[in-house]
Amino acid sequence: MSVSPSVSPHTPSAGSLPSTITGTPRTPTQADLLDFVRRTAADTELIASLPLDPDGRTWVRLEGPGGSEAWLIGWPPGTGTGWHDHAESVGAFLTASGELKENSLAARLPADGWKTLELTEEIDRERTLPAGTGRGFGRHHVHEVLNESTEEHAISVHAYYPPLPQIRRYSRTGQILRLEHVERPEDWQ
Secondary structure, rough: OOOOOOOOOOOOOOOOEOOOOOOOOOOHHHHHHHHHHHHHHHOHHHHHHOOOOOOOOEEEEEOOHOEEEEEEEEEEEOOOOEEEEOOOOEEEEEEOOEEEEEEEEEEOOOOOOOOEEEEOOOOOEEEEEEEOOOEEEEOOOEEEOOOOOOOOOOOEEEEEEEEOEEEEEEEEOOEEEEEEEOOHHHHOO
């Protein structure tokens, strides 16, 4: 994997979220995060500024709304994330260019206390996300994101709140999902 600088000179203004009655900024919702990734993906100068590596994903950290964590990610042909979740964070992502595929589980899994689960039938969901298409998701959302193109890079924008405390990585064989390891922010920043 290649890592790009953590701050882009083209980072769009994250904007502020409306305040509550007390004047304290409110916590960003999935809808706020989805709005942010849509606006950011529309910034053609920012999208074009992401260095693309032919072999590994590249990323630039962005300033998200309301203290959220946001990323611009480049996906070479044939790359993906593997199965993972974002722990207690809610999030949103949108394909800015190219096309991504998301495989996800249509069930909320227990947060802790397990190493192996047998998944029920009809739990799998598959979405094709061409440029301009995105989605929000809740806590403990287990998914994998893939660029299945054999020729084209894809670029996407992601936002999470609260900032990612960890990412849990899973392996999957048929209907068996296994927790393999847990990554902390210092592993990817």
